[in-house]
Amino acid sequence: MIDSILSDIELTKNTFRKLIVTSNYKKTSDTTIGWDKYTSGIFKNLYAKEYESLIRNRQYSFLLKDDLGFVQFFYEWNKNDVLEKMKMAYYPYPLKVKDEIGNIETYIDDSDDLVLEEYYYDLWNILNHNFELNVDDENLEKALIEAIRVGNTESKEQLILGKFENKYEFTNSSHFRIDYDSKVVSHHKTEIQVGAINNLRLPLNKIISPFMFFDFIFKNIFKKDKDLKKIISSNNYLTNYNNSKKLSFEINPFDELNIYVSHI
Template identity: 30%
Template sequence: MTEANFHISFSKVEKALSFFNLLKMKGVKRLINDGVSDDFKHASLGNKYYYAYKIGLENNDFDFLLKDESFFQFQFEKIDDLLEIRYAFFQNPFEYLSYEEFLLHEIDLDTNKESLETVGNLFEQEYSQFLNERELTSSYSTLRYDSDFKNYKPILHSVSHIHIGHLSNIRIPMDKVLSPLRFVLFTIKHVYYNNWKDKLDKNRCDLMKMLSDCKSGETLLHEDFWTEDEKIELHLK
């Protein structure tokens, strides 16, 4: 993948997240230029995923923040003519409700004879307290994609691979360098199933066009970095 193709694909991520009704905001940083904070780098090497997530959120170490306060990161470093790529998705590990959902779950509107519209911001203090006291959920995911040429070892550490889980040794090999948009769509399908299903049911043509478009700019690995032995192993194509 060229640097230009990376930027073209990255520019389509915001529209894709909005299409699935997931986007809350773009980050105040552009991680390709600004990088992540030193605090986040240190925290991400630790054993406690939720701590790394909180540091990333507090330090704005993201390119895109989702409505449930999960976030995406996109970075690369150019070494000679190769891109050493890192994409990451950090799912919010804490119980999350939007303000509207909090009102529906926690407040008896019938008893109060109020509607969501008339309640307005009256319960913001209670909502803020809920966010501060929320507990870890029973299930959350973190996904990362790397193209890592410098640490390539056939059958052990593939150049192109997807990580599943925090600090795990799960590396699913791939035969190509993945685009930012492809990583986002992969994440949405497997983490935000209901959003994906809704668009598949109601906007199938637009979804299929996006899936076709996400392949643009991706490049197959050269045989120097994708051997015949590796093709025997289970991998993503």
């Protein structure tokens, strides 16, 4: 089965190549698909820092274009070719600057992303109440002068926080993933989870293929992309979609007395 999944990931790359900047997946052993220096676990941290750390350490299968995040595919089988673990996840880019163009301190020092570095610096100043320093541009000083002139009763702190909120748009604050663990007993073997919200897991009665997961991300995240129609109207897309769907299989036994997801 490992070769079938690897082929499906390759099919995903070829089908959606216009959306992918970099690919970073491989068969890392006879029983594993992932990438070099794979690390597991969920950060209990600022999401922007989690995102940046994973990018820096190349903890992804596909890096997407236009700062639209990255996708992970990880699989592990036993020696009898029975799937034991799986993770497929989408990590969206955490924010964007609306304007054109100690942990927080260390975030600034080791950041490779200019937008996130500026965000960490502004956040550091907000948390340390160094309001003389930043978020400092000419517009802020003008806002303070105008506030005094018109008798605005807001404090300088409130004005700074307002400037911070106007400068950044927090587009995402966590990731989305589907996990499978054949040995787990505390919850269902396959579940959909958002970030690290451990107490809210949505059971899924099937394991879906890499292509199907990426297709779901693609149709929702890239719905305004000019390449969308080109890809789904190509001669091979529907064939690839139907063939990939056959790789999905049901989890047995599956018994859920609450809501759950049943993949097509």
